[in-house]
Amino acid sequence: MSEPASLVDPLRDSVFMRACRREAVPFTPIWLMRQAGRYMQEYREVRARLGFLELCKTPALAAEVTVTAAERLGVDAAIIFADILLIIEPMGLELEFSKGEGPVIHNPVRNAADVARLREVDDVGALDFVFAAIKETRAALRSNLPLIGFAGAPFTLASYIVEGGASKNYVHTKSLMYNDSGAWHALMSLISRGLIKYLNAQVVAGAQAVQLFDSWVGALSPDDYREFVLPHTSAVIAGVTPGVPVIHFGTGTSTLLELQRAAGGDVIGLDWRVRLDEGWQRIGYDRGVMGNLDPVALFANREHLRARAKLILDQASGRPGHIFNLGHGILPETPVENVIALIDAVHEMSSK
């Protein structure tokens, strides 16, 4: 006997969404950060025709690469093709993706006067292309495959805005933090207010869950995180539409896990530097965890790859609330057949 149609919500009842709520699942859901990316032939073909930012700003193509990756891989969630830095353009920052060098911001923020010149993101209309891509993607995806929206977390965005691009030591970022905490907090607040609007507009457009990428926050000491980051990340997460699961992700965060939990998130991302069992215990079992295979494990032979995936599943020990993922994004040189083998192996080994 099937349930009455009105009670069935294939998205809400999907394995991924159930895991976000720490409900029992028939197998461990898996998706992979940067699953639509350069390692995939279909993606490279699209990118041969246009630049990275241009692709982000062309909803039909952003939707195409999102859907193609999700379908080809057989993952349990799609994530919208976009970039964490898109939101900084409406703030008045000049963003460019230069070939090989990654993102460059031509007018970085270094002091209070620079912060004062930034624009408040009152209206997220400048990011309509993201919402259009989400709508197109949602319409094209299988009706039971959730779509994840996302944004950069305040610290990671601030680090790009202050450094003017990627960084190794975060000298400008931390200097601002240490020498003008007023300007720092003003910058983080401005970013955070924009993020809340941006994430909620992604939800309205059709995202079932959102992820906050604090990719570079592992550069901070726990005390710096508590003082300079936690209040802002916390405000963003608290501002997300109630009922929408938030995944709170970072790398190199083994000493920040308790503080990240305090900042919020239904699911906390773990990288491979911490054992999943130890990390989950420290975060607490009233939150889910996502992770945590080393992306380089996808370069190992099948036997080794499978054994490593099993180790992680064993550490999760079938506890509801585990979403399998890498500890960071798929690397460009990754063999696509190994990615598919991993997804199949996780599904098979975790099936009840």
Next chain:
Amino acid sequence: MSEPASLVDPLRDSVFMRACRREAVPFTPIWLMRQAGRYMQEYREVRARLGFLELCKTPALAAEVTVTAAERLGVDAAIIFADILLIIEPMGLELEFSKGEGPVIHNPVRNAADVARLREVDDVGALDFVFAAIKETRAALRSNLPLIGFAGAPFTLASYIVEGGASKNYVHTKSLMYNDSGAWHALMSLISRGLIKYLNAQVVAGAQAVQLFDSWVGALSPDDYREFVLPHTSAVIAGVTPGVPVIHFGTGTSTLLELQRAAGGDVIGLDWRVRLDEGWQRIGYDRGVMGNLDPVALFANREHLRARAKLILDQASGRPGHIFNLGHGILPETPVENVIALIDAVHEMSSK
């Protein structure tokens, strides 16, 4: 009444050496990784005349920059000016320091056949310039100022040898590890055997203590560290001349501390990502700790810098066995006057 001259050993009784043995000290000793480096005018003047490798291989000048830095700063230990990669040349690897790009190894090791072609470092005579620099430095230093010798730890050296230079994701290194563990262990054993000879020859030449730099080992999961690194680092440390303190240093190692302790070392280096009190507790109070100020704190105003140094001293709570240092090397743009201010502040605030 003074002690009989024969019982006084000013090096053995120095504050730094006492701290290495976890004996009571009148103040917390401090030295800084890369204290003779590009942030210092005197160093830049020497480097204007010759290349980095050439400087390493010119004992009189290597001694000069070592001694100049130690004297100008007023630190409690000198560290010989050299590079962790010097030992790979006698193994048959072609090393070059290209301007701006850092070290390049022109014939990287990628498989078992490459490993088989490497030369055993039976005779460390090819590194005589290091020992000569140590002798000259020892002769020029104050008689109570200890000199630290050093080497790269097996994993960090292997990562350079396999990648052919610095790396972000260690794809080649981990691929070798995962796909041909026999070749990996053969490479690590070869490096380790050479390191023992090299470190002990530095001791014979006049170093009072040695430091093993496992700078990049934080890229590994705890399980990978245990299987692929620990036995080798352990062999190197066990092979160091008894009675010579070994400092075992890494960055991003918050989840590896217990395993690093197991591998050995009288003093374990901590970076700023872990609180010193928490890190020391996990390592155990029967070992010393070194650290752990964020190098970027040296860009903060004096008040902030002093407060951060005090936080670390407070966390050490006067327990014997703390050597103050940064969590990683001094950055090239660091203001030298802030470095001196830090050293003075640590001496003053920790004086009993």
